[in-house]
Amino acid sequence: MIVGSLYIVGLAGALIAFILNNNFKMGIVVGSALPSLVFVLLVMVFAPYLPIEFATEAPVIFYGAAFIGMASNKILSSYLLIGIAGLLFTFIYLFTSPYFEGFGGALGTTAALCFLPVWSISLLKKK
Amino acid sequence: MTKHSSIIGYILFLFLHLFFIGKCLLDTSDFKISSLLFLIILGLLIYSYIHLLRDKFNSKATIFEFLALVIGSLLTFYLNNYLEWGAVLASATVGLSGGLLPYIKPSSESLKSAAIAIYCGTFVGMASTSLFDEIHYIFIASAISGLFYIYTRGLLIGYGGKLGSVAFSGVLATVLLFMLR
Numbered sequence: 001m002i003v004g005s006l007y008i009v010g011l012a013g014a015l016i017a018f019i020l021n022n023n024f025k026m027g028i029v030v031g032s033a034l035p036s037l038v039f040v041l042l043v044m045v046f047a048p049y050l051p052i053e054f055a056t057e058a059p060v061i062f063y064g065a066a067f068i069g070m071a072s073n074k075i076l077s078s079y080l081l082i083g084i085a086g087l088l089f090t091f092i093y094l095f096t097s098p099y100f101e102g103f104g105g106a107l108g109t110t111a112a113l114c115f116l117p118v119w120s121i122s123l124l125k126k127k
Numbered sequence: 128m129t130k131h132s133s134i135i136g137y138i139l140f141l142f143l144h145l146f147f148i149g150k151c152l153l154d155t156s157d158f159k160i161s162s163l164l165f166l167i168i169l170g171l172l173i174y175s176y177i178h179l180l181r182d183k184f185n186s187k188a189t190i191f192e193f194l195a196l197v198i199g200s201l202l203t204f205y206l207n208n209y210l211e212w213g214a215v216l217a218s219a220t221v222g223l224s225g226g227l228l229p230y231i232k233p234s235s236e237s238l239k240s241a242a243i244a245i246y247c248g249t250f251v252g253m254a255s256t257s258l259f260d261e262i263h264y265i266f267i268a269s270a271i272s273g274l275f276y277i278y279t280r281g282l283l284i285g286y287g288g289k290l291g292s293v294a295f296s297g298v299l300a301t302v303l304l305f306m307l308r
Contacts, residue, residue: 029226037219063215072285102255104298108291115287117171
């Protein structure tokens with residue numbers, strides 16, 4: 001149940017940042033930092049009512065998945081593929097977080113490892 | 128940036144990404160569905176780089192962006208570890224503050240570039256004191272990331288995860304240089 005909700009958080013983080021960045025023209029920085037900050041503050045406020053695992057992991061997953069949403073729609077325009085990359089982010093994060101705990105840039109690298117394969121799929125589809 | 132330089136830049140990015148995914152694959156004790164998924168990701172990653180290596184870009188960063196990145200990193204590291212804000216809250220707050228700079232003067236390209244560099248720096252500053260127990264390590268990691276940022280300024284523009292990969296380069300290089308001796 002909690003793991004399933006973390007996948008939804010990853011999907012939401014990537015899509016919300018992508019839409020704010022490209023559709024609302026907020027730019028890559030505000031488009032990803034603003035929704036992440038709002039999400040983190042909401043989780044902090046409601047933390048006493050949330051499962052500990054969700055309250056700990058969800059903000060990190062949302063923030064990391066938002067880095068996928070920093071992509072330009074000129075490079076990848078499919079919301080479906082951005083959403084898949086967001087789901088993939090949660091999968092890789094849950095797998096790799098013990099290895100790179102406390103490593104700056106690990107979330108962004110994970111985001112790149114989700115975005116580039118999904119972008120490859122879009123290239124293969126065009127062929 | 129020449130074709131030759133951009134290839135070196137992409138190879139460095141590829142090394143970082145292979146290191147990350149390789150660490151996950153090698154630490155998996157038995158072959159499971161997750162290992163298969165990582166292998167698929169690895170295959171698609173290599174395919175994407177084959178495509179990327181054909182590109183050439185001409186874009187240069189400035190010392191101003193280097194300094195913005197270092198300041199973003201140090202400020203985030205301070206908020207994250209010394210004021211105990213946590214990595215996400217510290218990075219998002221500093222990043223958003225930097226991201227609002229272009230609104231002061233929307234026509235300024237320097238402020239737009241600084242906002243992105245500060246945001247990249249905040250990712251370096253997400254490192255914890257359990258990794259960088261002495262303050263000079265974060266300076267070194269920021270400086271390496273700043274140099275890598277300048278070198279790869281024109282690469283992977285519009286690709287998600289680029290700034291985080293730049294930040295990871297500095298952190299990983301610092302760990303490999305000073306902490307595994």
